Amino acid sequence: MRTPNDLDQLWMPFTANRRFKQQPKMVHSASGMYFTAANGDRLLDGLAGLWCVNAGHDCKPIVEAIRAQAGTLDFCSIFSIGHPQAFELASRLALLAPDGIDRVFFSNSGSEAVDTALKVALAYHRAIGHGTRQRLVGRERSYHGVGFGGLSVAGVGAHRKQFGLLLPGALHLPMTYDKRRNAFSQGQPEHGADLADALEQLVGIHDASTIAAVIVEPVSGAPGVIPPPKGYLKRLRELCTRHGILLIFDEVITGFGRLGTNFASQYFDVTPDIICSAKALTNGSVPMGATLVSRHIYDALMTGPDGAPELMHGYTYSGHPLACAAALATLDVYRDQGLFAHSAKMALLWQDAIHALRGLPHVVDIRNLGLLGAIEIASAPGEQGGRAQAVFQHCFDNGVLVRASGENIVLSPPLIMTANEIAILFGAITKAIKSLP
Numbered sequence: 001m002r003t004p005n006d007l008d009q010l011w012m013p014f015t016a017n018r019r020f021k022q023q024p025k026m027v028h029s030a031s032g033m034y035f036t037a038a039n040g041d042r043l044l045d046g047l048a049g050l051w052c053v054n055a056g057h058d059c060k061p062i063v064e065a066i067r068a069q070a071g072t073l074d075f076c077s078i079f080s081i082g083h084p085q086a087f088e089l090a091s092r093l094a095l096l097a098p099d100g101i102d103r104v105f106f107s108n109s110g111s112e113a114v115d116t117a118l119k120v121a122l123a124y125h126r127a128i129g130h131g132t133r134q135r136l137v138g139r140e141r142s143y144h145g146v147g148f149g150g151l152s153v154a155g156v157g158a159h160r161k162q163f164g165l166l167l168p169g170a171l172h173l174p175m176t177y178d179k180r181r182n183a184f185s186q187g188q189p190e191h192g193a194d195l196a197d198a199l200e201q202l203v204g205i206h207d208a209s210t211i212a213a214v215i216v217e218p219v220s221g222a223p224g225v226i227p228p229p230k231g232y233l234k235r236l237r238e239l240c241t242r243h244g245i246l247l248i249f250d251e252v253i254t255g256f257g258r259l260g261t262n263f264a265s266q267y268f269d270v271t272p273d274i275i276c277s278a279k280a281l282t283n284g285s286v287p288m289g290a291t292l293v294s295r296h297i298y299d300a301l302m303t304g305p306d307g308a309p310e311l312m313h314g315y316t317y318s319g320h321p322l323a324c325a326a327a328l329a330t331l332d333v334y335r336d337q338g339l340f341a342h343s344a345k346m347a348l349l350w351q352d353a354i355h356a357l358r359g360l361p362h363v364v365d366i367r368n369l370g371l372l373g374a375i376e377i378a379s380a381p382g383e384q385g386g387r388a389q390a391v392f393q394h395c396f397d398n399g400v401l402v403r404a405s406g407e408n409i410v411l412s413p414p415l416i417m418t419a420n421e422i423a424i425l426f427g428a429i430t431k432a433i434k435s436l437p
């Protein structure tokens with residue numbers, strides 16, 4: 001007997017459940033740049049699912065690899081035994097990462113990749129005799145997933161306020177967003193490299209000997225696509241090195257060609273100590289996270305009694321065979337289709353297209369880098385984010401998926417996007433903004 005299928009039982013994440021259930025938005029299948037609803041209506045995906053599907057939906061080599069893997073080795077934990085795909089994938093990721101970052105810890109999501117990075121940072125300092133370094137530094141208006149670690153260093157108040165005290169000792173740098181000086185910057189803004197110096201103030205107050213790591217998104221994504229000011233990340237790197245603090249880049253969105261390079265680290269020519277990745281690692285097809293760690297950190301932890309685990313951390317599904325197969329096929333697709341180079345090429349068109357919206361009613365800022373973009377739409381008095389929500393709804397009704405995040409429409413399309421699809425996307429957004437009362 002089939003179970004009844006109504007909308008009541010599912011508690012949807014980061015969703016206005018009651019509103020959704022009054023007015024459900026369902027998709028049924030997906031291919032390339034489009035979702036399709038049960039009635040056949042198509043929806044252009046302006047968000048790569050949720051910053052994930054860089055090679056487009058229903059990418060055949062990935063689908064086939066998952067199918068084949070499921071029929072060969074469905075599951076094997078990598079606690080104490082292993083399977084070849086997990087090792088192969090780690091080696092492939094080490095080749096893509098900046099020099100010196102060549103050890104890989106697998107998990108199942110961006111949140112877990114972040115929590116793993118924070119735990120590795122703490123364990124590293126303890127291993128080298130710096131156990132007083134226990135503070136973790138994040139940044140105002142940042143997003144690092146929803147685990148207690150990532151949430152503690154995250155900087156969006158609305159995400160934190162329901163959940164109590166979080167981790168003790170977390171500190172925050174100021175956000176790099178400065179609308180007054182940088183509004184409508186094309187690519188990286190000019191002003192704000194000096195905001196990295198706030199780390200000196202934290203060191204002055206708390207002493208470097210208490211600080212384990214700084215974590216930042218190289219380009220902040222979910223909270224509104226905020227590219228770093230020119231020189232900011234280099235400055236942050238210098239300060240972390242000077243004070244013996246590890247630098248973690250949360251590249252859950254910026255990894256795998258989003259900026260036209262393997263990782264944003266290479267785009268900005270700044271090498272952190274640890275990189276967090278997920279999402280496009282498997283093209284979104286199977287959940288997976290990977291924390292990429294510098295060799296010197298790994299080596300420092302390879303101590304203690306031979307035969308005892310060196311890090312008391314791991315997930316049942318770390319290195320899941322289906323995820324590994326999906327990721328290996330995904331990396332092949334990225335390479336074989338030259339998708340990162342295509343992304344870099346389309347980014348120029350993308351920049352022109354998004355900035356053409358300047359001057360539309362209520363648009364108070366536009367930001368872009370690589371194939372990321374945000375259009376900031378001033379709220380009507382007393383209706384925080386209401387206009388952005390209305391634009392999302394209008395676009396959806398007209399066959400285009402965008403995401404409303406506060407006052408922003410945020411965009412992150414599959415890297416396979418063509419000039420024609422860029423025109424459709426921004427045509428729909430323009431119409432939606434013009435329709436606002």
Ligand SMILES: Cc1ncc(COP(=O)(O)O)c(C=O)c1O
Nearest residue numbers: 109110111143144145250252253
């Ligand atoms: C920068 C960043 N870190 C971490 C996460 C969390 O990833 P997940 O939702 O897979 O846990 C996200 C998700 O959007 C993200 O953008």
